[in-house]
Amino acid sequence: MATTVLIVDDHPSFRATARMLLEAEGYDVVGEAPDGHSALECAGRLAPQVVLLDVNLPDLDGFAVASRLTAAGATGAHPQVVLISSRDGSDYGPLVLASGARGFIPKGELSGAALEAVLA
C-alpha cells in the first residue's frame, strides 16, 4: 500500500508541483494545507503517515507545528514529519531534529527518493 502524505505549504504552485511529483513516484497525497493551524487540523482528520511541512508558514512556525504533531504520539501513532524550505537546511542548525521531525529536504531537491532516504 502506498505511503500517505499531507503537504503543508503556503504557495499553491509548490503544493501542486510537489503533489504531481510525489504521486508520479507512487506516494498517495491525501491532503494539502496552506498554514499551521489547518495543518494540525488536517493531520488529525486524515492521519497521514508522512507530513511534508514548510518551515515558513504565515501563522505558526513550521518547527512549532512539527513539535505539536510529534508530541501527539503520547496518545497513539503520530505522523513522520519531514521539514522543507527554500532556504538551506544549515540555516536552521539543530532546530530540525529538536522539533521532533525526521529530517529536512531543501525544496528544490524534493523527490520520492529524497523522501525515502530521510524516512529510512
Add this chain to the structure above:
Amino acid sequence: MNLRTQLWLLAALGVLLAALGSALLLSSDAREAPVWALASPFMMLSFIGVGLFAWWRRPHSGFGALMTAVGFVFFLSAPMASDTPALYGLGYVFSSLYLGTIVHMLLAFPEGRLDRARDRWIVGGVYALVLGANLVLLLLDGPLEDDSHPRNAYVLVHAPGVAKVALGVAEGLGVLLAGAVIATFVERWRAATAPERRSLGPVLWTGTGLILGVGLSVGLDLVGAGSTVALVPDLAALACLLALPYVFLLGLGRRRWFAAGAIGSLIQRLSAARRTGGVREALAEALGDPTLRLLYWLPRDQRYVDLEGRAVELPADGAGRGVTEVRAEGRRIAALVHDAALLDDPDLVQAAGAAAALALENERLGAELRARVEELEQSRAGIIAFGLAERRRFERDLHDGAQQRLVALGLQVGMARAKLRDDPSAAGELLDGAREELRQAQQELRELARGLHPAVLTERGLGAAVDGLVQRATVPVEIRCMPPERLPNAVETVAYFVLAEGLTNVAKYAGARHASVAVERVNGHAVVEVRDDGVGGADPAAGTGLRGLADRLAAVDGRLEILSPPGAGTVVRARIPCASS
C-alpha cells in the same frame, strides 16, 4: 465722534460741573462752605483729569472710565451746599455714593473689570449701603448733619429712634465691608507676581489707607467716640482720597523710571553675559519676571524652539502669559514669554527685547544649530531603520518571489527528466511550464534590482530613468518639465525615488485618471513634483513609503511636502538643495 473728542467733551463737562459746584458752595450758608468750595472742585477735577488720561492711554481697560466716574459722582453731592431744602435732601442721598465708586474702582484696578463674584458682591454691597443708609435717614427724619443744614424736606415718617438704630446697623455693615475690601487688597498683594506688584503697589496701598480711614471713622462713631477722636482717621482718609489720582500717576511715572533703569542695567549685564542662557537671566532680572522664557525663531522651519533647539509652542491666549516678539532689521528673531502683567507696559518689554536683540540673535543661531543637529540625528536614525526595513523587504521579496519560482523550476525539470522516456509529451508540457517560471523569475529579479538602484539612472541620467517610470505607470503620465543637464548623483537618485514612490502611490491609492511629473531647478534647489487628479486624502504619517522618502530627503537636507485635500488630487513635492555647478 472719535475717542479723543469724546474725552475732551467729558473734560469740558467736568470743568463746567466743578464750577457749578463751587458756585453752589460759595452761595451756601454752611460754615465750612468756603473750604469745600476749593477742595471739592480740586477733587472732582483731579479724578476726572487723571481718569481721562488713563482712559486715553488704555482705552480697552475700564479703569480710566471708573476713575472719571468717581470725579463726576463727587458732583452729585454738590446740592448739599444748597440752602433750598429740596436740593439739600437730594444732595444728601448721594453724598456718600463716591465711596461706592471708589471701592468699585479700587477692586477693579488695573483692568477696570470685577472678575471675581466676591468682588462684585462687595461692590454691590457698598453701593447699596451708601445709598440705602442715607435714604433711610432722610425718610425717617434721622440725624443728618451736625449743624447748619436746611430743614429735611423728605420726611416720610418722623421716627428718629428707628433711624438711629438703622444708622447703627449701617455703620456696623460699613465696618464689615471695609474689612472685606482691605482683606481683598492684602490677598491680591500676596498673590501678585513681582511685575504685578510694581504696577499694583501705589494705588493699592493708598486705597488701603483710604478704606482703613473711613472704616475706623465709621467704627469710632458706632462705639460713640467723640468727633475729635474720629478726626484723625477722617483726615487720613481725606489725605488718601486727595492723593489717590496722583499716586496712580506716580505709579505710571515710576514704571517709566524703572524701565529706563532696567534697560540701562540690562545693557550692562548683557555685555557681561557670556555663557549660554545668560541672556534669559539678564532679561528676567531687568523685567523683574523670574518666570520669563525665551523662544527662538527658526525661519526655515517656521517655528519656535528653546535654547536646546527643541520645538516649543507659544502659550495659548488666556493662559495668563504674555508674548512679545523681538525683531531685528525687520526679521523675527525671538519671542519673550512673560508674566501677563508686563503687557501693561508693552514699551518696556519691547525696549528690553530691542536692547537684547543682538545677544538674542547669537543665542538664536546656537539654538538653530542644536535644532539642526537634533534633526540630523533623527533623520540618521530614520535612514538606518529605513535601510534595515528595506533589506527585510528585499529578503522577503526574493524568498517569496524568484526563489519560489526557481524551486518550482527545479522540480519541474526533475519531473520532466523522469518522464522523458515513457511520456515525452508530458515531459514537453513540464518543460513549457518550467520556461514560464523562468521568465517570471527573471522579471521579478529585474524589478528587485531596479528597486535597489535603477542602472539606467547611473548610465543615462534622470530623464531616461523617468521615461522608464512613465512607461511602466498604470495611468497616463505627462512629463511637464525635466532639467536638460545632469544633476549631482545623490540628487538624481533621491529625485528618482520621490518620483517612483509618488507614481507607485498614484497606481495603488489615488484612483487617478491622469498624473504628471516635473523636476525643476529653482533657487539652488531641485523641486521634484508628482501630481495626480485622484481622490486625495493621502496621509504622510500612515505609509512607510512616504516616511522612508522623508528620511531619504532629510539625509540630503531636503524637504518633503504633501498636499492632498480629500477629493482634490495629491501633490507630492520635494525640495532638494542642488547648487548650480
